[in-house]
Amino acid sequence: MRLSRYFLPVLKETPADAQIVSHRYMLRAGMIRQQAAGIYSWLPLGYKVLKRIEQIVHEEQQRAGHIPLLMPTLQPASLWQESGRFDAYGPEMLRIRDRHDRDMLYGPTNEEMITDIFRGHVASYRDLPLTLYHIQWKFRDEIRPRFGVMRGREFYMKDGYNFDLTKEDALHAYNRHLVTYLRTYERMGLQAIPMRADSGPIGGDDTHEFLVLAETGESEVFYDAAVTDIRLGARDIDYDDKAQCQAVMEEFTELYARTDETHDAEEFDRIPEERRRSARGIEVGQIFYFGTKYSEAMGATVATPEGERVPVHMGSHGIGVSRLVGAIIEASHDDKGIIWPEGVTPFHVGIVNLKQGDAEADKACEDLYAAMEAAGLEPLYDDRSERAGAKFATMDLIGLPWRITVGPRGLKNGVVELTSRRSGESEELAPEAAIARLIEIYAGKL
Amino acid sequence: MRLSRYFLPVLKETPADAQIVSHRYMLRAGMIRQQAAGIYSWLPLGYKVLKRIEQIVHEEQQRAGHIPLLMPTLQPASLWQESGRFDAYGPEMLRIRDRHDRDMLYGPTNEEMITDIFRGHVASYRDLPLTLYHIQWKFRDEIRPRFGVMRGREFYMKDGYNFDLTKEDALHAYNRHLVTYLRTYERMGLQAIPMRADSGPIGGDDTHEFLVLAETGESEVFYDAAVTDIRLGARDIDYDDKAQCQAVMEEFTELYARTDETHDAEEFDRIPEERRRSARGIEVGQIFYFGTKYSEAMGATVATPEGERVPVHMGSHGIGVSRLVGAIIEASHDDKGIIWPEGVTPFHVGIVNLKQGDAEADKACEDLYAAMEAAGLEPLYDDRSERAGAKFATMDLIGLPWRITVGPRGLKNGVVELTSRRSGESEELAPEAAIARLIEIYAGKL
Numbered sequence: 001m002r003l004s005r006y007f008l009p010v011l012k013e014t015p016a017d018a019q020i021v022s023h024r025y026m027l028r029a030g031m032i033r034q035q036a037a038g039i040y041s042w043l044p045l046g047y048k049v050l051k052r053i054e055q056i057v058h059e060e061q062q063r064a065g066h067i068p069l070l071m072p073t074l075q076p077a078s079l080w081q082e083s084g085r086f087d088a089y090g091p092e093m094l095r096i097r098d099r100h101d102r103d104m105l106y107g108p109t110n111e112e113m114i115t116d117i118f119r120g121h122v123a124s125y126r127d128l129p130l131t132l133y134h135i136q137w138k139f140r141d142e143i144r145p146r147f148g149v150m151r152g153r154e155f156y157m158k159d160g161y162n163f164d165l166t167k168e169d170a171l172h173a174y175n176r177h178l179v180t181y182l183r184t185y186e187r188m189g190l191q192a193i194p195m196r197a198d199s200g201p202i203g204g205d206d207t208h209e210f211l212v213l214a215e216t217g218e219s220e221v222f223y224d225a226a227v228t229d230i231r232l233g234a235r236d237i238d239y240d241d242k243a244q245c246q247a248v249m250e251e252f253t254e255l256y257a258r259t260d261e262t263h264d265a266e267e268f269d270r271i272p273e274e275r276r277r278s279a280r281g282i283e284v285g286q287i288f289y290f291g292t293k294y295s296e297a298m299g300a301t302v303a304t305p306e307g308e309r310v311p312v313h314m315g316s317h318g319i320g321v322s323r324l325v326g327a328i329i330e331a332s333h334d335d336k337g338i339i340w341p342e343g344v345t346p347f348h349v350g351i352v353n354l355k356q357g358d359a360e361a362d363k364a365c366e367d368l369y370a371a372m373e374a375a376g377l378e379p380l381y382d383d384r385s386e387r388a389g390a391k392f393a394t395m396d397l398i399g400l401p402w403r404i405t406v407g408p409r410g411l412k413n414g415v416v417e418l419t420s421r422r423s424g425e426s427e428e429l430a431p432e433a434a435i436a437r438l439i440e441i442y443a444g445k446l
Numbered sequence: 447m448r449l450s451r452y453f454l455p456v457l458k459e460t461p462a463d464a465q466i467v468s469h470r471y472m473l474r475a476g477m478i479r480q481q482a483a484g485i486y487s488w489l490p491l492g493y494k495v496l497k498r499i500e501q502i503v504h505e506e507q508q509r510a511g512h513i514p515l516l517m518p519t520l521q522p523a524s525l526w527q528e529s530g531r532f533d534a535y536g537p538e539m540l541r542i543r544d545r546h547d548r549d550m551l552y553g554p555t556n557e558e559m560i561t562d563i564f565r566g567h568v569a570s571y572r573d574l575p576l577t578l579y580h581i582q583w584k585f586r587d588e589i590r591p592r593f594g595v596m597r598g599r600e601f602y603m604k605d606g607y608n609f610d611l612t613k614e615d616a617l618h619a620y621n622r623h624l625v626t627y628l629r630t631y632e633r634m635g636l637q638a639i640p641m642r643a644d645s646g647p648i649g650g651d652d653t654h655e656f657l658v659l660a661e662t663g664e665s666e667v668f669y670d671a672a673v674t675d676i677r678l679g680a681r682d683i684d685y686d687d688k689a690q691c692q693a694v695m696e697e698f699t700e701l702y703a704r705t706d707e708t709h710d711a712e713e714f715d716r717i718p719e720e721r722r723r724s725a726r727g728i729e730v731g732q733i734f735y736f737g738t739k740y741s742e743a744m745g746a747t748v749a750t751p752e753g754e755r756v757p758v759h760m761g762s763h764g765i766g767v768s769r770l771v772g773a774i775i776e777a778s779h780d781d782k783g784i785i786w787p788e789g790v791t792p793f794h795v796g797i798v799n800l801k802q803g804d805a806e807a808d809k810a811c812e813d814l815y816a817a818m819e820a821a822g823l824e825p826l827y828d829d830r831s832e833r834a835g836a837k838f839a840t841m842d843l844i845g846l847p848w849r850i851t852v853g854p855r856g857l858k859n860g861v862v863e864l865t866s867r868r869s870g871e872s873e874e875l876a877p878e879a880a881i882a883r884l885i886e887i888y889a890g891k892l
Contacts, residue, residue, distance in 0.1 A: 007513050007576060009567035033563055035518055035525075038548065041563055042516040044578075050516070067453050070488040072481055072600045073519055073583055074552075079481075091545045096552075098599075099537045099587045104482065106520075106542075117487055121455035130453060132490075135878055137519055137583065141545045153544075154518045335704070 001370075003382045007044050010394055017445060020216045023148030025338050029398045031325075038145025038153030043397060046325065050156065053188060056343065057158045059134065060184040064239040066160055071113050073137050075291045077103035079112040081242035083297045088289045092143045094153075106139035111294050111316055114161040116311070119184055119300040128302065128312070131173060134158030135321060146235035147308055150282070151218070163312045167291065170313035174289045176204060177243040177317040178242040181210055181285050182232045182252065184319065188311040188437065189341020190331060193227055194252050199288055206289040206315075209259055211281030214330040222268050223257035225275040247382050265347035270271050271387035282327045338399030339421050342445050347380035348372075349438055350400040352391045354407030356390060364406050364416070364431060371435050376446050396421065402441065404434055447793065448815075450826045453490050456840055465663045468775035469594030471670030471784050475844045477771075484599030486593025491844060492771065496602065499634060499770050500581055503604045506630040510622055510685040512577040512606055517559050519583050523549035525558040525563065529743045540587045552585035557740050558760055560607040564758070566579040566744040571611045574748065574758070577619060579606030581767060591721040595772045596728070597664070601851065602768035609758045611748065616759035620652060620735045623763040627656055627731050628678040628698065630765065635787020636777060638730050639673055640698050644707035645734055652735040652761075655705055655728030660776040667727040669703035669732035670717045728773045753761065785867050786892050793826035794818075794845040795884055798837045800853030802829060810852050810862070810877065817881050822892050842867065850880055 009030040018024040026032045031046030041047060042050055060069065073095065080086035084106075086093075094106040107113070114132060122130065135158045145153050162173035178194060185192040188258060190212055197209035211221055213228075238244055256271055258264070259281070261344055268276065295301065303309055312396035320327075332339045340346070349372065353365045365381060372379045382391045388407075395403050405417040405426075415428040429437065455476040464470040472478045477492030488496055502513065520542065526532035532539075532551075540552040545803050553559070560578060568576065594753045608619035624640060631638040636658055639747045643655035657667055661673075676698055684690055704710070704716055707726070714722065730787045741747065741757035749755055766773075778785045786792070797814055811827060817824045826846060834853075841849050851863040851872075861874040866881060875883065 005511060007515070007567075007573075032566070033566060035559060035717060036520070036522040036548070039518045039520055039522075039557065041518060043563070043571070044513050044515045047514055047516045047580075067490050069453070070495055072485045074482070074485055074585070074600055076482040076485075088599060092542065094542065096542050097538065098540065099589065112485065113481060115483070117489070121453075121476070127453075132453060134493075138519070143545065154520055178752045215763060261599045341705060441840070 001378070001380050004384055006380070008394075008398070009043065010397060014029075018148065019146050020330065021333055022150060022152070022216075022326035025329055025333060025397070026148055026326065030034065032265060038142055039150070040152060040154075045346050049325050049344055050322060052344045054348070056187050057135060057184055057319055057321060060180045060187070061133055061158070062132075062162060064135050064180045066180075066320075068134060069132055070134045071104055071107070071110050071117075071136060072431070073139070074104050074306045075107045075113055077105055079116055080105065083112050083294055085112070086430050090141045092142065094139045094422070095373060101225055105290065105399045107136075108138055109138045109316070110134070110136075110159055111161070111314075111319070112298065115294045115300045115314070118163055119298060122163070123302060125302050125304050128163055128165050129173060130384055131160055131162040133158060133181065133317075147216075147326070149322045152322065155320065158319040158321055161315070162315050163300075164314070165304065165310070167313050170264070170291070170315055171206070172242045172291055174241075174266040174287055174315050175249040176239050177287045177315070178208065178252070179232070179237055179239070179248050179416060181243050181287065181317075181319065182248070183237075185284065186232055187343045188326060188328060189343055190284070190324075191228065193223065193283070195221060195257040195259050196225065196253070196262050197259050198285065199290070207254065208287055210285040211259070212284055212327050212331050213279050214282050214327070215280055217280035217282040218280070219281050220260040220278065221258065221281040222260070222263050222276075222278050222294050224255040224271045225277050227252075227257050233307070236275065262386060266385050282323075282330060284324055284327050285317075285319040287315065287317040333399070336393075337397035340399045340401055342401050342442060345399070347399050347400050348377045348380050348442055349402040349404060350395045351379050351381040352387050352388070352395060352405045353381070353383060354405060356385045358408055360411055361406055361408055364411055368404060368406065368431055368435070371431075372438070375435060375439050377438055377442060400439060423446060447824070447826050449826060452829055453557060453825070454840075454844070455489065456843060464594065464792055466593050467779055468662075468772035469597060469851050471775055471779060471843070471874050472594055475784060478595065481666040484588055484597070484734045485512055485831075486595060486598060486600070489790050495724065495771050495786070495790055496768060497788045498792070499767055501600070503630055503767060506626045506633070507579055507604070507606060510577075510626045512579050514580060514627075515578055516580045516582060517553070517556050517563075519552055519585070520550050521553045521559055521724065523551055524672055525562055526551065529558050529740055531558070538588065539584045540585045552579075554584055554586045555584075555764070556580070556582075556605055557607065557760075558744065561740045561744045561746045561760070563850050564609055565744060570747060570749050573749060574611050575615055575619065576852050577606055577608040578628070579604060593662070593772070595768045596843055597766065600873070601766065604765040605769055606763045608761050608763070608775070609746075610760070611750065613759050616735055616737070616761055618653070618688045618691060618803065620733055620761050621688075621695040621871075622685050623733045623761070624654065625678070625683055625685070625691050627733065627763075627765065629695070631656065631658075631730065631788045632678055634770065634774060635775060635789055636730070636770075639669065639679070639703050639727070641667060641703040641705050642708045643705050643732065645736070654699065654733055657705070658730055658773050660728050660773070661726055662776050663726035665727050665729060666706040666724065667704065668706070668709050668714050668724050669720075670701040670725050671721040673698075673701040683853065688777050689747070706713040728769075728776060729766070730770055730773050731763075731765040733761065733763040735759075761788070779845070780815070782839075783843035786845045786847055788847050788888060791845070793824050793846050793849050794823045794888055795848040795850060796841045797825050797827040798834070798841060798849060798851045799827070799829060799833050800851060802831045806857055807852055807854055812861070814850060814852065814877055814881070817877075818884070821881060821885050823884055823888060848884060
């Protein structure tokens with residue numbers, strides 16, 4: 001993309017009402033625009049990041065055999081009356097009446113609807129196990145929306161639902177989701193720690209929240225420092241292998257790590273003192289096993305091999321897709337702006353032309369641009385007639401992890417400059433060598 | 447995808463309340479499930495088609511330099527009060543009140559919001575021309591929703607908005623959109639004819655609707671038969687070339703083609719009688735030029751090169767993404783089911799194993815499956831223990847354009863059968879040759 005033809009409305013001033021860094025930088029980098037309290041437009045740069053995150057979530061869910069579908073944003077109240085949650089949910093549920101005076105709502109989550117789909121179409125144990133998920137806009141009418149997309153009202157979420165014949169199978173689905181989530185966050189350059197949590201209005205016994213440590217987190221968390229040393233890494237996972245998924249789950253959850261809701265001071269004190277940590281965390285996902293809570297209430301049963309009809313065991317599993325954009329920024333920025341991890345960056349590399357209009361510099365930039373596109377990289381070329389300082393400031397603010405700087409002086413020596421946004425380190429390279437380096441950096445990430 | 451692990455709830459019976467063929471087949475093929483009047487869940491197969499269509503729309507918009515962003519589904523009433531449409535819109539607008547008693551609405555379209563984004567961030571002619579678009583869920587509270595996704599309440603639409611300094615530039619944007627739409631529909635295997643139409647609540651003078659001819663169409667249309675012979679085809683388009691876009695527009699719109707709203711019997715009668723046609727059509731898109739209607743009302747101005755502030759010239763341009771799923775089926779089916787065009791098919795090819803459990807047949811199917819995935823094709827492998835007739839009926843119903851049938855008899859002679867869903871013709875081929883044929887068929891469509 002050429003910046004002269006893009007729509008990237010960066011702001012020079014820091015918006016007064018933005019209290020946390022991700023909100024400030026998303027506004028300043030022209031990623032979002034507030035349209036009402038807690039309701040945002042995703043401007044082109046923000047939209048690109050949102051889509052990259054969504055794509056990673058899709059890939060990791062489908063890798064585990066989970067099947068995508070799409071439920072609508074509006075739901076009939078009748079489904080929620082069946083589960084008893086229509087009255088229980090409180091004022092955060094946005095209730096709507098249509099022109100025929102029918103009660104509807106903007107879905108805050110989809111346990112009821114997915115259970116309705118299941119009971120309408122599945123009748124036998126032979127169709128299990130089954131995990132369906134969607135990524136859809138949801139609404140929670142927060143009384144005081146704040147922190148930009150971190151605590152908005154209209155938000156984008158992946159929610160998945162497993163249907164299993166037995167509790168054992170459903171716990172495998174729980175573990176399987178835990179593994180997919182670990183991989184999902186790691187691909188985004190995030191460390192999200194599974195912590196034992198409270199199930200809230202979803203219900204159920206088993207639940208873990210995934211928390212990214214950050215000063216601005218809304219939750220207080222307590223953990224054994226050793227938990228931050230564990231990585232999933234590139235290990236090969238067979239998602240049908242119950243023992244393997246269980247082992248990963250145990251590895252990641254056996255050390256103490258809890259939110260304040262489930263914190264147990266006595267147990268915490270048994271951790272060696274030098275490893276005891278309390279901090280703040282941002283919730284970026286949660287998994288639940290809630291057994292037959294919804295299937296019993298709504299009559300979602302299957303025939304067993306013996307011909308008996310039993311309610312299915314279920315769980316639900318959510319990742320906050322729009323919230324992750326903010327969480328990644330909270331975890332990865334400096335005082336000049338955002339620093340995108342390679343896995344989610346909106347553009348792979350920025351090209352800064354130090355002397356726009358200089359025939360040689362323009363040609364070198366055009367050649368780099370074409371070669372990058374041919375290699376499957378997405379560059380953002382700052383082709384405006386601005387001074388170098390302004391171009392650098394924009395690139396630093398929007399946080400592309402790599403920048404190539406092209407100027408007449410370097411070109412005389414046959415080199416351009418490749419700069420890491422994270423370390424600030426620069427390297428002089430022939431243009432072809434710079435592209436080769438970028439291809440290497442993004443291997444497996446395109 | 448292996449059918450045994452997929453969620454494809456096909457129905458044997460024809461649903462009684464579905465009046466048109468696309469609605470019937472979408473229900474029977476397990477593509478959608480109604481959740482409330484005019485509100486559907488997109489089950490996995492339907493979701494895949496929806497996403498293929500969305501992807502084509504994105505590609506063709508971005509090819510023309512149009513920039514994607516994403517506006518929220520809910521909008522504050524205040525924006526619509528500025529344009530005067532909050533009161534004018536009528537009961538099809540779903541009005542909502544949030545917990546703080548603020549008036550909101552579920553967006554049926556986005557002229558106001560995009561104008562608000564524009565005025566908030568753009569101030570100079572130097573940032574023009576600019577075309578922004580999004581693909582987002584919308585709501586229109588139809589009094590009597592029917593025909594499945596063809597006239598639903600919650601629907602998925604691409605809507606794009608151009609901002610230009612002059613009327614001439616805005617008319618180029620209009621022509622450019624017309625060309626992108628022609629290409630978009632042709633890639634989906636559809637002929638959609640641009641017809642002069644009425645602008646309705648959007649406003650403006652220039653507007654064309656794109657109509658697919660089909661008996662079940664909601665509009666009566668009148669046209670010169672010669673208009674159905676024109677194709678855009680593979681011609682190379684430079685979307686910055688005003689004369690070229692204008693020429694394409696004229697080529698496609700100079701012959702008589704109008705909806706009943708703008709029909710002129712006298713002019714129609716001047717067409718040679720043997721070319722006069724009246725028929726029914728399904729609207730799948732519409733483009734508008736409406737000048738400064740919204741920019742004046744909402745103060746969206748830019749500075750000209752002379753320093754004067756003038757309201758921008760705008761147009762809006764919509765494609766009914768969810769509606770297209772139905773329209774394609776209306777245009778492409780037979781009495782056994784859907785016939786997907788290659789450009790939008792949910793899976794590229796079906797594999798039918800005639801003797802599941804037979805070691806040789808199973809292995810041949812697995813090998814085909816792996817080879818197809820390696821070639822970038824997405825196969826649907828019917829690996830269920832069903833009789834051949836049931837497997838064929840499912841494949842015919844869901845409408846994959848190509849089927850490979852594998853059975854012990856053919857394998858003895860080293861062949862499988864490749865069948866075209868459209869023609870019904872079969873060909874016996876070595877497995878490798880069948881894959882080579884499919885790769886050829888889908889060249890440029892993956």
